[in-house]
Amino acid sequence: MSGADTLAAPQVSLLDRFRAFREGMAAKPGFRRWAARFPLTRPFARRRARALFDICAGFVYTQVLLACVQLRVFAILSEAPLTTARLAPRLSLSIEATERLMAAAAALQLTARRGDGAWTLGQLGAAMIGNDGIAAMVEHHAMLYADLTDPVAMLRRPRGGNALSDYWAYSGAEQPGSVSADRIRDYTALMAASQPMVAEEVLASYRFDRHVRVLDVGGGNGAFLRAVAAEAPRLELMLFDLPAVAEEARARFAAAGLGGRAFVHGGDFTQDELPRGADLVTLVRVLHDHDDDVALSLLRRIRAALPVGGALLLAEPMAGTSGAEPMGEAYFGFYLLAMGRGRPRTPEEIRTMLLAAGFSESRMLSTPTPLLTRAVLARVPA
Ligand SMILES: C[S@@+](CC[C@H](N)C(=O)[O-])C[C@H]1O[C@@H](n2cnc3c(N)ncnc32)[C@H](O)[C@@H]1O
Numbered sequence: 603m604s605g606a607d608t609l610a611a612p613q614v615s616l617l618d619r620f621r622a623f624r625e626g627m628a629a630k631p632g633f634r635r636w637a638a639r640f641p642l643t644r645p646f647a648r649r650r651a652r653a654l655f656d657i658c659a660g661f662v663y664t665q666v667l668l669a670c671v672q673l674r675v676f677a678i679l680s681e682a683p684l685t686t687a688r689l690a691p692r693l694s695l696s697i698e699a700t701e702r703l704m705a706a707a708a709a710l711q712l713t714a715r716r717g718d719g720a721w722t723l724g725q726l727g728a729a730m731i732g733n734d735g736i737a738a739m740v741e742h743h744a745m746l747y748a749d750l751t752d753p754v755a756m757l758r759r760p761r762g763g764n765a766l767s768d769y770w771a772y773s774g775a776e777q778p779g780s781v782s783a784d785r786i787r788d789y790t791a792l793m794a795a796s797q798p799m800v801a802e803e804v805l806a807s808y809r810f811d812r813h814v815r816v817l818d819v820g821g822g823n824g825a826f827l828r829a830v831a832a833e834a835p836r837l838e839l840m841l842f843d844l845p846a847v848a849e850e851a852r853a854r855f856a857a858a859g860l861g862g863r864a865f866v867h868g869g870d871f872t873q874d875e876l877p878r879g880a881d882l883v884t885l886v887r888v889l890h891d892h893d894d895d896v897a898l899s900l901l902r903r904i905r906a907a908l909p910v911g912g913a914l915l916l917a918e919p920m921a922g923t924s925g926a927e928p929m930g931e932a933y934f935g936f937y938l939l940a941m942g943r944g945r946p947r948t949p950e951e952i953r954t955m956l957l958a959a960g961f962s963e964s965r966m967l968s969t970p971t972p973l974l975t976r977a978v979l980a981r982v983p984a
Pocket residue numbers: 772778779793794797800819820821822823825826842843844847869870871872885886887888891
């Protein structure tokens with residue numbers, strides 16, 4: 603870039619000019635007062651106030667949800683609607699505290715008050731039933747929020763050294779391959795509990811029965827492969843993960859009667875080559891855990907393990923997801939900051955990395971709930 607380019611005034615688009623004007627007006631107290639009263643601008647003013655309030659209050663909403671999960675409110679109300687008087691002893695709370703919690707939960711659509719006054723499940727509480735993964739995620743967030751108590755300090759200090767980086771034992775390990783069994787147990791259980799909702803998304807977007815053998819890299823205790831195995835009964839299964847995780851996967855496959863169909867390899871994908879023989883590799887919720895250098899070298903190892911025409915199916919939540927922008931940059935951005943490694947990537951960034959790793963073409967697959975998982979399929983060129 604020449605000096606003249608560097609000094610040239612940046613081009614400001616019409617859209618940027620309009621936004622600057624709009625935000626400039628919104629920053630003026632007098633205009634805000636007028637906009638809140640004028641009938642045509644009132645709905646926008648209210649929406650903006652509500653959005654800002656939701657950001658301010660987000661932590662409180664989260665703690666209301668955490669209290670409901672810890673007290674098993676959704677499981678209790680799924681058995682039968684209950685009045686406050688009947689619910690209170692089930693929660694070991696006073697009548698007043700139960701009423702306070704239920705009113706807050708109802709305002710968040712987690713519970714609802716029936717016409718006769720009894721509490722029942724709200725729309726969002728009902729969605730938690732039968733999905734242990736959401737409850738497990740909510741409970742482990744206690745660590746994230748503890749790490750985020752002083753966000754500015756976290757942004758200023760070197761990454762790592764947080765409760766969450768300790769929990770995800772591989773994230774800060776000098777030798778991930780040596781991480782012991784007791785350090786992988788909790789995160790592996792959390793991943794297995796939340797895996798069914800992810801597997802459902804991936805299985806809805808891709809036919810696995812067109813392949814002979816699949817290798818799931820960073821496959822945890824095999825929950826994803828077991829879901830795939832049920833859909834594609836002839837597919838052979840291979841899993842690669844850290845040695846301690848691989849041990850657990852081996853036991854789980856045996857317990858599920860898949861011992862003869864699933865081949866498990868323990869190793870460290872930052873050091874070791876990946877096993878050959880699969881015509882499809884899956885990489886589910888793995889890439890975003892790693893910084894660009896490790897992520898790119900992992901994609902290169904996957905490319906090297908695949909035959910010509912082989913495919914890589916990469917699935918994870920991605921940044922820049924339309925309608926779910928806060929999930930990528932805000933939630934995962936700060937989650938992975940606390941964890942100490944990795945970053946959320948846009949589909950374009952991932953596809954650029956795939957090209958750099960030697961894959962020829964890639965295309966996005968359509969998943970039913972992009973907020974949970976997006977997926978990209980890449981091929982090894984002839
Ligand atoms: C976020 S979990 C995802 C697990 C699983 N794919 C899922 O979606 O449920 C990341 C997985 O990558 C594995 N992993 C992390 N670093 C690794 C490394 N260097 N070598 C092998 N596996 C690794 C972890 O042990 C863990 O099982």
